[in-house]
Amino acid sequence: MENNAVISIEQVIDYIENHLSEKIDLETVSTTVNYSKYHLHRMFTETVGLTIHDYVQRRQLTEAAKLLVFSDKPIIEIAFICGYESQQSFTTAFTAMYKTSPAQYRDKQEFYPLLLQVVIHNKKVNTTLTKNNIRFATIEDIPSWMELLRLVVDGYPVLDETDYLHKLKICIQNKQALVLKDGDLLIGALAFSIPPCCIEFLGIHPQYRKRGIQKFFLDALIEDYYPEQDICITTYRKGDRADTGYRKELQKLGFAERELLIEFGYPTQRFVLTAKCSETNDKRLSSNKTEI
Template sequence: MENKTICVNAVVDYVESHLDGKIELEMIAEAVHYSKYHLHRLFAETVGMTVHDYVQRRQLTEAAKLLIFSDKPILEIAFQCGYESQQSFSAAFKSMYKLPPAAYRNNQNFYPLQLRFPLCRNISILEPAKQNIRLAELADIPAWMDLMRLSIDGYPMMDETVYLKKLKGSILEKRALVLKDGNILIAAMAFTYAPGSIEFFGIHPQYHSCGIQKLFLNTLLETYLPRQEISTTTFRVNDKADLGHRKRLIQLGFVEKERLTEFGYPTQRFVFTPPKKEEGHIHEK
């Protein structure tokens, strides 16, 4: 575990120091003294995305920041963020932010796709239990917001002021759940009672393999939304900003429904229909 932590931290440090140029896996591997294959595997297992995806998201975030907070020409920003042409930069930017760079600049609304990855060094939960999930409190808001920024994959239309107001309402109305590993908030969910829906569900990337998705769904079905149909929205198929949200919903038993546009972002609704009453509760496999 310690070696993995050292390796991932070294990669993150290298990327952060070279955001203003072209970054390739071979360059990082040589700098941190790991084979590129070993580095690729460890990083993906820990961070939940490949080194290439992490680099692209960090550089596009820096590009978005420059588009909003500087007057630099788009071509200069493209070169500064590791792209060889304005055309390749514009294509990559639009695939993530859903707007070409010029239109994004005109909107004057910055939101990061990817912040520096904060590695948790001491992961202790291997089999989290439902009794550890509790209703959120107002004191949990700062940690919740940090988790939201880390797990939402940079929804580029996010307005944190609006989100914070909705979050406070969810907590006061007892529609928000959290799970901690020691002092680390590792999962959070906001939901509605009628109709039953999941408004937000974020899990720290290092905990995706711990069965937390199923644990929260079981908690909803057994305690808060018994025998109710549950809906939620996520990325559309082939959206390059998606780091696995669709796949995890499908694995839980959610079914694709209609396509939507929420706050200017293309999404799709998914629905989970619980088993009939006589079939009993859903159990962990």
């Protein structure tokens, strides 16, 4: 990503963040930054990992969730503040993303974001990184890890940072946390638990999501640390409007759907990446059965 493109996206994000109380669409933003709608859509999606529409909706609903928990403003007023023209349209959008109505969310008094403001960097992306650059995380990596977490929070519904930080420290102490850096920028992180081998967190910086970094981490986990083991992970269920592409990415990486779950009150689904040795054994068993 060229620096001038990054700077343009920073301008777009600044504009959106300063106008979250208004109705924002691609045409309005493209006119403001003097770019064609097609070019802006492509550039924004490549850099941030979301369309402008998805970014705006998640940011507005996150601000709405914050007001529901930390203010006593009426729901209809919150709807207007966050860019919605009616309480009904706000309630429909909020419920689709948070899996609970605004009133029920307020009653729980537990705020968690759908998306925080994306902060992008201006450095040139390093295209020479491989899985060999991945290392175990240390306590010193925690601040940058948490910054990355906030960038990819859209993939982790019902996130409690305090609880997460406690578990992260345990993973680091047990050497169950891996990181990849581009210079001083943390661009990828993976935390896992054993046994069985379950990925608890796999976060990639938005500007590196199309660089194959996810596969680097999986290859490192399978080849260098836990060969001959199935790997599981949970993510959004099919059709969940809060999913920004995590299911599709897991399927591209070879994960297969398994059972439906409820985690922290949120509907999810488990995915499993079968170990190569298990696949080989399965083929051998099938071959033996055929011969018999």
